[in-house]
Amino acid sequence: MMTRRGALTGIAGAGLAQAGAASAARPQTRRRGSGTPAIHDVAVIGAGVFGVWTAWHLAKRGASVAIVDAYGVGHARASSGGESRVIRLSYGADPIYSPMARESLTAWDEVSARGREPILHRTGVLWFSPATDDYMAKSVEWLAANKVDHRRMDLAALSASYPQIVFRDGESGFLETRSGALIAGRGVRAVLADAGLEAQTLNAGPPERDAGGAYVVGPDLKANTLVYACGPWLPKLFPQVLGGRITPTRQEVFHFGAQPGDTRFAPPALPVWADFNGGELVYGMPDLEGQGFKIAFDPHGPVVDPDTQSRQVTPAGVAQARAYLAQRFPALADAPLIHARVCQYENSSNGDFLMDRLPGHDRVWLVGAGSGHGFKHGPAVGRRVADHVLEPKTPIEPRFSLASKATRAERSVY
Incomplete structure (x- = not known):
């Protein structure tokens, strides 16, 4: 009798059997208990x-899946660990990322609704910039x-709606009313639980066949x-392929505390916010x-090693944050720093993701280059990768190809 997984294995095997000479024949899937x-x-x-x-996505489509991580799920060194991440739909006129974000927002909402604690907070996302900004x-x-x-606002409307923010002459903005924030570490754990999977703590190396x-x-x-989806560790595992093409950078994040009883800096009075000005x-x-x-600053920081970089924020970073607060959120200028963390981006040359095969291995996929904006897109990225694995003839998006990854930084995705 053919089981569901056996049928899937046969279908996937038929597609993968078309792989080139670099790939060995696909072996029979075996279950534990046979020695x-x-x-x-x-994996x-x-x-x-x-x-x-x-x-x-693979598990929901019937595949037998194992997942491993060198430090565990949502650990402190991960780009996906820690507290909150923005989920927003606005990407200028980019034809790829806005639809992916919209798809992902729905998926995050569904997993959040099934969990014990919320993952998605629909605070809205407020954008403000010079009124002449083309991206906006x-x-x-x-x-x-x-x-x-969404709701468009001129300077007067911004100031009336959010008096806790100092807006400048010539600025305008808009509010994405249904997007907001994701709780990162909780989110990745909830997704695994929703799939019925548990991750093993295991330091996997480059691919080796039996x-x-x-x-x-x-x-x-x-x-x-x-599928290698190990963020800033990708170029460490595959230096000849990805060295200089994916670059981990140090990014500092600060959390300040408002005065007791002051609700101006919490939902619903304040949404997620983004101050955008020509790429800054x-x-x-x-x-x-x-x-x-x-508060966080999006420009890329120094290049780091994700295993060994210092996780303490710098006095210069705290000073920069306080100077910004004094200009934009003056009521928080002297607020206590209640906690802070150092994470990292893993940047491609222009901000586009990577989803492509490892050269010489038709059954090994490299997935990464979140470039500081990737967390929100997890559901859409996972769906695309599952399509590639289970339907090998699925074409690779040129912007996500290995061939498109340069070594010269020319960021174009924000």
Whole structure:
């Protein structure tokens, strides 16, 4: 009798059998209990947001999936760990990321609704900039054309709606009313639980095959297909392929505390906000779940090693944050710093993601380059990767290809 998983394995095997000479023949999937290691359909290396959503989509479509991470799910060194992340739909006139964000918003909302604690907070996202900013104008055009709820505001309306923010002459803005913030570490754990999966703590290396053609991930763990979704660790695992093409940078994040009883800096009085000016982006969160008012600067910091970089914020970073607060949020200029963290972006040359095969391995996928804006897109990225794995003829988006990843930084995605 053919099981559902057996049928899927046969279908996937038929597609993967078309792989080139670099790939060995796909071995038979075996179950535990026979005295031999389990051979999963897919092993996902990296339990960050791209990894867990890839595993989620594969599992929901019937694949046998294992997922591993060197430090565990949502750990402190991960780009997907910690507190809040923005989820917004505005990407100027970009034809890829706004639809992906819209798809992902729905998926995050559904998983959040099924969980014990919320992942998605629909605070809205407030954008403000010089009224002449082209990126902002194109974002509003996309929202209107796609019938996404939003509210446009001139300077007077901004000041009336958000008196806790100092706006400047010549500025305007808009509010995405249904987007907001995601709780990051909780989110990746919830996605795995929703898929019925548990991650193993295992430091997987570059791909190695056994005599039968399966990939050996670790003791008693093999898979027919590998997905490497390990964020800033990708260029460390594959330096010859990705060295200089994905660059981890140090990013400091600060949480300040308002005065007791002051609700101006918490929802619903304040949404997620983004101060955008010709590629210079400062963004932040209202006080979510008692974690304080968050502020971060989007420009890329120094290049770092995600294993060994210092996780202490610098006095210069704190001073920069306070100087910004004094200008834009003066009531918080002297507020206590209640906590802060150092994370990292893993940047491609222009901000586009990576979803492509590892050269020489038709059954090994490299997924990453979140570039500071990737967390929100986890569901859409995972769905695309699952399509590639289960339907090998699915064409690779040229912007996500390995060939498009340059070594010269020319950022164009914000």
